[in-house]
Amino acid sequence: MSTLEIRDLHVAVEDKEILRGVNLTVRAGETHALMGPNGSGKSTLAYAVAGHPKYTITSGTVTLDGEDVLSMSVDERARAGLFLAMQYPVEVPGVSVSNFLRSAVTAVRGEAPKLRVFTKELKEGMDALSIDPAFAQRNLNEGFSGGEKKRHEILQLELLKPKIAILDETDSGLDVDALRVVSEGVNRFGASGETGVLLITHYTRILRYVKPDFVHVFAGGRVVEEGGPELADQLEAEGYERYTKATA
Amino acid sequence: MGLDSKPSSTLHGTASHDLADFPVPTGREENWRFTPLSRLRGLHDGTAAGSGTVVVNVDAAPEVTVETVGRDDPRIGRAFVPADRVSAQAFTSFEKATVITVPKEAVTTRPTVVTLRGEGGGAVYGHVVVAVEPLAEAVVVFDHQGSAVYADNVEFVVGDGATLKVVSLQDWADDAVHVSQHHAHLGKDATYKSFVVTLGGDLVRLSPSVSYTGRGADADLSGLYFADAGQHIEHRLLVDHTVPDCRSNVDYRGALQGDDAHAVWIGDVIIRVEATGTDTYELNRNLLLTDGARADSVPNLEILTGEVAGAGHASASGRLDDEHLFYLQARGIPYDEARRLVIRGFFAQLIQKIEVDEIRERVLGAVEAELGS
Structure with a gap:
């Protein structure tokens, strides 16, 4: 049973403190929704846990199954079983999707998959997410629409099979059809019960497709309220106003 | 810059077959300011000792004729006039030239590979003419290897409706010095594709240029270079659009790593008053992989007519x-x-x-x- 444990995490960007003591535990088999207004630090949490160099950890701990995540390089974190689906995946010219995916799968699994097996696996993964097979030959994220980028993030999630996945506003910018396809992918990933999901979102819309076990309200750089799925319904009705006022 | 004015570019002001028309560069001239003259081994000031050896071997496609000729061959210097001191030095100093001819309408069945192997010693001067007659198609590869101090001129004469694809590989040993002019002279509806790859050598300065004689010609100039510690790699392009409705596309990309790795890219494109309907684009990108490396990138696009189909340039140098x-x-x-x-x-x-x-x-x-x- 995998556990991601974030304890009293403080994070700064260029000397400005963004996260102010985050406590959060995500276990295998659980789906958590982290909800909050724009600018509350949700994405900072995601990128800090993934190890983006822009974010400085000033205090606190992050562990995955007891291992110190913060002492790992970005790629070590991924190989240890953390995954971040990015809100704005970057375009990488000249690197094809298939080459990228094969390199990533090889790195995470520790050995190169047989080409034939991988090709089949890739095709099935793309079919399930309604991704055009021609995508495999395109340059990574180059010229992809917003929806295509998000599907591609979920394809990576399904191929890499991490222990804990953090999805940073994967629902933003998606139309209803794409949202459904992406949500199904997230649910397939979570279905094994051996993986944990931290779904970061601004809106409750995706929670109709991906049912959270726990909902956390994030404001002012920390978790300010926690509850079950009913908390999302309350946010839907009342908005974030009362939290933003409290932390202002 | 008025529409009726002549190109203001002074880079290519002098053109002559006579060495005496080119003063010895001091390094302050626009077209020499990036080149470390002290590393040219005297190619620029007449002090280079002769007596080196560069062995030229041509593995020709069966449709192609290859000749080694003397200085007086009438096909030499027809399409090209030296535009800098080293080019003029090479033109006045070479002893034998190689002339490769692709006959009219011939389509070569395999690439013609010209291997130039430096075997050390002093300076060597070379001259090559590649003449592709009308409607013929050919691929020619130049493969520069070994150790040399080499200055040369290569003339590509591409006839009406003909296609020439050239790959020039500068894969010299670490101590080599190579200064080269590649001039393409394009007929009506001719297609010229040049691919330059510069990897080895202490100093390589290669100047590809293109001129047009008839409408509808197409030039595509690509380059790839990798400058390591201490290397000076310089590419100076000139595309001179003098006739209407021709195209040019330039795409040079380099990576640099190590102390004093230096790459220079100059991209001059001139669209003359009469060259209406020109379509041109030039791009240079440099990837600086370590500290201590330096890339100079200077695109110059000079447009003297208001009627172009397209004209643009881009230059970017940065880190990963x-x-x-x-x-x-x-x-x-x-x-x-x-x-x-x-x-x-x-x-x-x-x-x-x-x-x-x-x-x-x-x-x-x-x-x-x-x-x-």
Whole structure:
């Protein structure tokens, strides 16, 4: 049973403190929704846990199954079983999707998959997410629409099979059809019960497709309220106003 | 700059077959200011001692004729006039020239490979003419290897409706000095594709230029270079649009790593008053992989007519993008491999344009070797 444990995490960007003591535990088999207004630090949490160099950890701990995540390089974190689906995946010219995916799968699994097996696996993964097979030959994220980028993030999630996945506003910018396809992918990933999901979102819309076990309200750089799925319904009705006022 | 004015570019002001018309450069001249003259071994000031050896071997396609001729051959200097001191020095100093002729309407069945192997010693001057007669099609590869102090001029005369694809590989030994002029003279509806790859040598200065004699001609000039510690690699392009409705596309990309690795790219495109309907684009990108490397990139686009189909240029020099590396690493790919993937990607589209399989493989291999070091 995998556990991601974030304890009293403080994070700064260029000397400005963004996260102010985050406590959060995500276990295998659980789906958590982290909800909050724009600018509350949700994405900072995601990128800090993934190890983006822009974010400085000033205090606190992050562990995955007891291992110190913060002492790992970005790629070590991924190989240890953390995954971040990015809100704005970057375009990488000249690197094809298939080459990228094969390199990533090889790195995470520790050995190169047989080409034939991988090709089949890739095709099935793309079919399930309604991704055009021609995508495999395109340059990574180059010229992809917003929806295509998000599907591609979920394809990576399904191929890499991490222990804990953090999805940073994967629902933003998606139309209803794409949202459904992406949500199904997230649910397939979570279905094994051996993986944990931290779904970061601004809106409750995706929670109709991906049912959270726990909902956390994030404001002012920390978790300010926690509850079950009913908390999302309350946010839907009342908005974030009362939290933003409290932390202002 | 008025529409009726002559090009203001002073870079190519002098053109002459006579060495005496070119004063010895001091390094302050616009066209010499980036070149470390002290490393030219005297090619620029007449002090270079002769007596070196560069062995020229041509493995020709069966449809092609190859001749070694003397200085007085009438085909020499027809299409081209030296525009700088070293080019003029080479033109007045070479002893034998190689003339490669692709007969009218012939379509060659395989590439013609010209191997130039430096065997050390003093300076060597060379001259090559590649004449592709009307409606013929050919691929010519120049493969420069070994150790040499070499100055040469290569004339490409591409006839009406003819197609010439050239790959020039500068894969010299570490101590080589090479100063070269590649001039393409394009007939009506001619197609010229040049792919320059510069990897080895202490100092390589290569100046590809294009002139047009009839409408509808198309020039595509690509280049790839990798400058390591201490290397000076300079490419100076000039495309002179003097007739209407021709095209040119320039795409040069380089990576630099190590102390005092220096790359220079000059891209001059002139669209003369009479060259209406010209379509041109030039691009140079440099990837600085370490501190201590330096890239100079100077695009000059001079447009003297108001009626162009397209004209643009872009130049960018920078480091590897941290966001690219982060994305790949966030998927478990270790830093070194992520770096290799991104650099390979930087060159990939360019390398795919090399149509000779074995050269493409060799260039890919050479890039891999550079990345491994």
